[in-house]
Ligand code: SF4
């Protein structure tokens with residue numbers, strides 16, 4: 001007889017799948033920013049391992065804060081809210097969108113601070129935490145003049161990545177967002193997660209492709225160039241991990257379709273015409289603010 | 303009996319035990335404010351004797367014969383069963399109901415309290431509803447008792463449907479589940495005689511067998527003013543009223559243990575105590591169990607089976623192991639919206655009136671939020 005007529009804790013499983021889905025990104029980040037740089041003698045073994053250790057620290061810290069929040073602040077003696085929290089996953093993603101050489105004593109507190117901030121304004125607004133974090137971080141770095149996404153090896157050597165390099169992620173970019181291949185592997189893992197909005201990346205990429213094809217015919221950009229720009233911009237990462245972030249996406253199907261297509265199309269314009277890669281996060285952030293609006297796109301019953 | 307059914311799109315086979323509990327020690331009728339009581343302490347009552355009438359028109363009849371023990375303080379009328387089964391028999395019993403007139407049908411529905419409160423059946427018949435849908439499928443998963451009632455009365459139910467169709471000049475549709483093999487075969491055999499009935503067999507997939515979903519899916523109707531829905535039990539009541547001139551005293555209820563690992567369909571009396579029924583007729587204990595009435599998906603637990611009696615609203619009792627369901631924060635996954643069969647937003651503060659209270663939204667919610675409760 002089928003089990004599961006009554007409710008079981010499903011979010012724990014969802015959480016585990018979410019975290020597993022970012023493991024390829026973390027491992028690749030460790031390889032690209034840690035091992036490869038260490039092999040070239042440009043960093044120490046200890047610093048190379050930071051890319052593996054810090055995500056773990058962030059996940060642990062997130063849980064510590066969740067426990068503090070529910071036990072002390074909310075006075076909720078039950079731990080199911082802690083176990084069910086998606087914050088560790090979101091915070092780990094925030095870490096992955098930092099630059100490889102960003103000051104970690106700034107980024108880690110910033111990540112946790114955003115987590116706390118959004119907890120307190122939660123349920124009132126719909127905000128994509130990762131996009132917001134990225135925008136603020138980049139703004140801070142740009143103001144202070146530290147904005148640079150190259151790791152030490154990339155900084156010291158003038159590399160000329162091929163399309164294939166871009167695909168597997170051997171290119172300049174945030175800690176964990178450069179590898180399209182790892183993102184796709186993560187997507188496959190996420191497909192097993194019933195509660196992940198799997199259509200959002202597909203539709204976003206569809207919207208992106210439509211505009212890209214128009215640009216190809218009208219703007220005369222070559223196919224390889226288009227692909228390189230797409231991979232370089234981190235759009236695939238944003239489409240798979242940032243845009244479908246469950247808390248800041250429409251719950252209504254038609255709203256979700258419009259939301260994803262819109263993000264894809266605007267991103268394609270920003271990436272391929274304006275060369276404004278950061279725009280992806282801004283678009284996602286603004287769209288997340290508009291989620292209540294997207295939720296109204298619904299066929300009415302009567 | 304073996305039964306095949308579908309839940310969550312999986313086809314399942316189930317062994318159902320049929321039981322009878324037709325001689326309860328006593329039956330209980332609760333008195334509420336505004337009720338008119340027709341008996342007093344010490345009276346002897348017969349089966350089918352009117353005991354009380356509520357202000358909204360619901361009538362309660364004795365379903366066993368015996369002495370009345372009235373406790374006005376607690377608002378209880380108890381009939382202690384003397385097990386002689388002494389019953390009133392109506393003079394209006396008919397051999398053949400096919401000649402019954404329109405007015406008589408309406409009158410019987412009203413007189414026997416079949417159609418109480420806002421007189422849905424009578425008004426719809428009078429106002430010339432265009433469509434009559436006899437939904438003979440158990441809407442909730444694991445109810446499995448309409449099919450037994452149907453099986454016991456196939457001819458009578460078809461006669462009644464045909465009569466309603468003819469007298470009120472209404473399009474009558476009889477809907478049965480594709481998995482209800484016996485009844486489908488039984489109907490197919492005799493349907494030719496009843497040429498005013500359209501017979502339809504549909505897959506039984508929860509909740510698409512609720513009246514509203516059937517109307518939407520098979521009749522393209524989004525407003526139900528023109529449609530008269532009757533379930534097997536309501537139709538059976540009309541049939542009994544016309545044929546025997548009597549109210550219905552027995553009914554089937556389903557008792558479902560665990561996650562449908564053990565299912566009993568019990569024929570019992572109106573007014574029989576549910577706690578007693580389980581204690582006396584089935585071997586299972588209900589200590590330390592969670593009990594849900596009629597629909598476990600809606601998650602309305604019932605704390606005191608001991609004080610509940612079989613009524614019009616008792617159809618299924620689900621008995622599950624105790625489980626502590628705690629809701630966590632909504633992760634806005636949208637599953638509840640996606641699954642809603644009537645396409646409304648279960649997350650809305652006030653649920654749209656189109657909600658059929660199927661409970662699917664709460665069922666799929668990974669955060670265990672009860673979306674049908676007001677505090678969500
Ligand atoms: S809101 Fe929930 S209970 Fe109501 S119809 Fe939709 S899924 Fe069913």
Ligand code: SF4
Nearest residue numbers: 632633635636638667
């Ligand atoms: S299914 Fe539950 S968690 Fe998902 S959106 Fe609906 S209420 Fe929220």
